[in-house]
Every structure is written in C-alpha cells, then in structure tokens.
Amino acid sequence: MAMLLAQALGIQPDEGRPEVVAFTGAGGKSSALFRLTTELQAAGRRVVTTTTTRMAETQIRQAPAVVSAPAGELPEEALRRALDAHGQVLLIGRETIEQGPVHKRAGVAPHVVDRLAACAADLGLGAILVEADGSHMLPAKAPAEHEPVVPASTTLLVPVLGLDSVGQPLAAGRLHRPEIMRRLLNLPDDDSARLTPEQAARLLLHPAGGDKGRVQGTRRIFLLNKADTSPRRAVGRLMADALTASGAESMLTHLQTEGDYPVNSRHGPVAAVILAAGESARMGRPKQLLTLAGVPLVVRAVETALAGGADWVAVVLGAYQAEVTAALADYGLLHTERVDIVHNPRWPSGQASSVAAGLAHIVRRGSPSGSSPDLPLTESAGEFPWEFTRMEGTTRAAVFLPVDQPFAPAWLLRGLIRLWEGGAGLAAPRANGELRGAPALFDRAYWPELIKLTGDVGGRGLLRRHADLVASITLDAERLRDWDCPDDVVVL
Incomplete structure (x- = not known):
C-alpha cells in the first residue's frame, strides 16, 4: 500500500x-x-x-x-x-x-x-x-x-x-x-x-x-x-x-x-485500548479475572497488545476495578511506562463510554501540558475538539481489544498496525467472509466519529458505515471467539 x-x-x-x-x-x-x-x-x-x-x-x-x-x-x-x-x-x-x-x-x-x-x-x-x-x-x-x-x-x-x-x-x-x-x-x-x-x-x-x-x-x-x-x-x-x-x-x-x-x-506511536470495564452479568462473575492456562484474561489482553506491537496500553476499568488492578499488579503490569489504568465512572452506560474514556486518556497522555481537552464523555458525546487533530505528540492510531477475546493472536494486532502504516485508516479482522468489530484499529482521523458512539456498542457500526475503506486480515473465527457466558469458557 x-x-x-x-x-x-x-x-x-x-x-x-x-x-x-x-x-x-x-x-x-x-x-x-x-x-x-x-x-x-x-x-x-x-x-x-x-x-x-x-x-x-x-x-x-x-x-x-x-x-x-x-x-x-x-x-x-x-x-x-x-x-x-x-x-x-x-x-x-x-x-x-x-x-x-x-x-x-x-x-x-x-x-x-x-x-x-x-x-x-x-x-x-x-x-x-x-x-x-x-x-x-x-x-x-x-x-x-x-x-x-x-x-x-x-x-x-x-x-x-x-x-x-x-x-x-x-x-x-x-x-x-x-x-x-x-x-x-x-x-x-x-x-x-x-x-x-x-x-x-x-x-x-x-x-x-x-x-x-x-x-x-x-x-x-x-x-x-x-x-x-x-x-x-x-x-x-x-x-x-x-x-x-x-x-x-x-x-x-x-x-x-x-x-x-x-x-x-x-x-508513529500506536496505542492499544483494552475494554475491561463491564459487569459480566451473563457470565455471573468477572470475565476480566477468568483464567486461561492459569493467566487472567485482563493480563493476557495486555500481554497480547504489547507483543502485537502497541507502543503502550490503556486498560479501561469500571466494575471490579480494585480486583482487576490487583491482578495486573501481581503480574508486574502496573507502574510501568507502557501500561496505564483508566477509570470509567460511566461504565454502566455501555461499552461506548469505555471507548470514549480510552480516547480521552490517549489525548490527555499526548498533550504537552498533560491535561485533556474538554472531551465529551457523556452519553450524548457532542463535538470532538477540532484542535485535537493538530495536537502535538498525540498517538496516531488506536487498537481496541475487548478483554473477553482470549484467543486473539498477537500477530493479528501486528498485522492491523502494518495495514495502518501502509495507509489504512481503519483495519479489522475478517472471519467466515464477515468483517468483525474487534480487535479493530482506528486512525485518529476517525476518533471524532468514534467518540460519538453511545450505549453498549463498540466500533463495529463505524466499521460497517465505512466498510469500503476498511483493510482486513482473514483468520479463523475461533481465534475471535469471546467468552460471554459460562458455556463459552475453555479450561486449559
């Protein structure tokens, strides 16, 4: 490209x-x-x-x-x-x-x-x-x-x-x-x-x-x-x-x-945003702390993001924040320059609020003063600040990764980043001929649109709206399988 x-x-x-x-x-x-x-x-x-x-x-x-x-x-x-x-x-x-x-x-x-x-x-x-x-x-x-x-x-x-x-x-x-x-x-x-x-x-x-x-x-x-x-x-x-x-x-x-x-x-710098703020109501217990091969899912997600080429990771937390933070600490993933914890107080309103919280943190981290512009984090997102697109030092793109996709491989994330480096503004996996919504990469040109999402949705709607512009990587659907209810859990 x-x-x-x-x-x-x-x-x-x-x-x-x-x-x-x-x-x-x-x-x-x-x-x-x-x-x-x-x-x-x-x-x-x-x-x-x-x-x-x-x-x-x-x-x-x-x-x-x-x-x-x-x-x-x-x-x-x-x-x-x-x-x-x-x-x-x-x-x-x-x-x-x-x-x-x-x-x-x-x-x-x-x-x-x-x-x-x-x-x-x-x-x-x-x-x-x-x-x-x-x-x-x-x-x-x-x-x-x-x-x-x-x-x-x-x-x-x-x-x-x-x-x-x-x-x-x-x-x-x-x-x-x-x-x-x-x-x-x-x-x-x-x-x-x-x-x-x-x-x-x-x-x-x-x-x-x-x-x-x-x-x-x-x-x-x-x-x-x-x-x-x-x-x-x-x-x-x-x-x-x-x-x-x-x-x-x-x-x-x-x-x-x-x-x-x-x-x-x-x-340029590419961030990964781990969406890990949910209550896990259908699972009946915190998905973030479920283990695969003895490793909590939130830890696997962070390690996958870093191995996949992300320059740094923002972990968005809400429900069970204290417990999830403790799990990350047990694996030495706190207090490092490459892993940030982001609290989303509006997590009950749905995944869109976590997307907005992650984007707000990316902007805050990149601004010269270390303070965020007035990013709208309510359910009615309003206008994304025009000045953001010209801000010094901001991360160029972000990969969003739900915490409950434990089989998503690091090579997939690395491939999405390579597609972005070659010119793609949007990049996502494709399985069984269908474009999937996560993990997905969004160039910062799309962040004003992404932050306007509301309710319990991620970036899938935006990807579908711009389907002709999305670069994709094909892989087996099992690699994108999520853990949503107890029957999904695999013991290894």
Whole structure:
C-alpha cells in the first residue's frame, strides 16, 4: 500500500483556520512542498506556498501563479485575485540573488506568513505551505544559528532528511554543515565518520538539529525521503522505529519518482485500548479475572497488545476495578511506562463510554501540558475538539481489544498496525467472509466519529458505515471467539 502526502501528514485543511506547514531540513523540502500543494488543490483547497529563505527561479516557474511581495508587506488583494483565478499561488519576495549560475529570489519575512494566517478566513485559505530552510541541495543538514526560519503561526513542522545521506562521510560537499553535525552528535572533529541510521535519527530529534524552531504545541512529523530502493527503505525503517520509540511521528517517501502515491509508509506511536470495564452479568462473575492456562484474561489482553506491537496500553476499568488492578499488579503490569489504568465512572452506560474514556486518556497522555481537552464523555458525546487533530505528540492510531477475546493472536494486532502504516485508516479482522468489530484499529482521523458512539456498542457500526475503506486480515473465527457466558469458557 501507499498513500498521499496529505493523508500521511494528517492535514486537516479548514478555511479560516488553515494548516501552516513549515518544511525544514534537507533532501526533499521543495519536492514535498509542491507535491502537497498539488494534492490539496486537487482536493478543492485554496493554497498559498512561500519561503522564508530563498527559492530558485527554476522552482518558482513550477507555480501556476506568482505574487511578489514588497519587503515586509502582505499583498492581500493580489493574492485574492491569483487564488480566485488559479486556486494556488506562490508568494515570493522581490529581491533577486545570484549564487554562481543559480538565480534565486528572496522569500518573505516570517511575520508576513503570520499575517497571512491571520487573514486566511478572508482569503478562503485551506493551507499555507512554507519552505523554511536551506540546504545547498545536499541530503542532510544541521542548522546554523540563524536557521531555520519558522513562522510563529506554524501548526505542523516537517523536518526532512534524504535517506541517501546515511552512509555518507560527515564532510563538506556531502552533508550541509558537517562541523555542526559532528558537534551535535559528539563525533570526532574530522571527516572519518560516516552517518549511521541511529545518528541520523538522533540528529533529527536534537533540539539544535531537526527539532530546532519548533514551538511547543506544534505538531511535528519527520519526512524520510528517497526511500526508492530496498536498502534505503530498510534504513528508513530502522530510523522510523527509533523515532517512534522517542514518541515521534515519521514517514518514508519517494517524492522524486513518478507515481500517484509518494508515501511508502507512515510510522508513529500506536496505542492499544483494552475494554475491561463491564459487569459480566451473563457470565455471573468477572470475565476480566477468568483464567486461561492459569493467566487472567485482563493480563493476557495486555500481554497480547504489547507483543502485537502497541507502543503502550490503556486498560479501561469500571466494575471490579480494585480486583482487576490487583491482578495486573501481581503480574508486574502496573507502574510501568507502557501500561496505564483508566477509570470509567460511566461504565454502566455501555461499552461506548469505555471507548470514549480510552480516547480521552490517549489525548490527555499526548498533550504537552498533560491535561485533556474538554472531551465529551457523556452519553450524548457532542463535538470532538477540532484542535485535537493538530495536537502535538498525540498517538496516531488506536487498537481496541475487548478483554473477553482470549484467543486473539498477537500477530493479528501486528498485522492491523502494518495495514495502518501502509495507509489504512481503519483495519479489522475478517472471519467466515464477515468483517468483525474487534480487535479493530482506528486512525485518529476517525476518533471524532468514534467518540460519538453511545450505549453498549463498540466500533463495529463505524466499521460497517465505512466498510469500503476498511483493510482486513482473514483468520479463523475461533481465534475471535469471546467468552460471554459460562458455556463459552475453555479450561486449559
């Protein structure tokens, strides 16, 4: 599978509140900027592209319309006319700069981009895309004191790195500003070292490296470009895993090659939500504490989720909370960074309230302040906060797993996550030709819809509503068998 750049970036264009996307780094910034412009315009969005540094005349000629801005000014009426005529426009400065045979134009000041964002509603803008860095056409860089030039209005920072930089010597002409790279990476001050995948990931995460210029609260997704060969894709996967382990989002792209879908895969933290709050009325005793091969079902569910590739697990509890918590403690699953206990005080209202409680905790865990937005957790869910989709550090997707499916294999969860990495927004198992409702994965783009569920339902209705968009994995129905009443219990 592969996907569009806008999808992988989670772009949420909204007229009047546009995404302001700043591309920094090296190895594909301009390609990403123009590709994203094309995708958004094809989706009917009005887009302004610009730079806060410099842009080559050859790149400027790619734009269907160009508006030149006097220094420090925003030519609003000229932009409006160009947008009405073309739907997209490149905003550039008037100063011409010659760098040898290359002719460039100066960009606009970052405060001009901020003013543009402020008047976006009047212009009907869906997105503002900014090339906010320079790299001398090299595949990787470390920023100098004055770089990057990121506008304060930025909502999404996209640091770019070309995968062809890995294996290159940290030397002038190969990588941009290698002396700064060596200092940031604590490497010897000579040209002998070659950039490794681990070092490249550290460079991207360094506050004076790829993370430089990011304002707290701004989303960040690393773009690992030129994943156009098997060796480079393998290197990219190593880097993506390292970035995910640090809580960062990333993607592998091949922006320089022809094709409709330039993103190979996306990566980022994926949570598992164990739904374990029910009363087990038909069972007559707590299902959470029933054992299979001597292990309580709630423990099996957590262990399956972790073995299945979840970066962390939220266990939603309600009835029997004290007893279930004690069982998790007996197996050393409390007080770890990868397992959280979530109390759902509204558990009697049905499974939908546990889904909402799990989502609220995911958002709370990912917010910079550690506090949750006003998520509606009543039976009438109301509106999911628009700002959530642009929140820094939020988990990208969630797998929901009922506690009473003890035979669900870890490989199934891992497969659902792989489908998501390849572009699926929804993923679920299929048994006997029928799409099943659990375990199921939901990309965060679907969470506003998921949290509106009410009563004793999970995500099955949403999956059926979008059945043509659900990626699936086929397996034996026995692996999805749930323990609902005493006759279902298997003794091993």
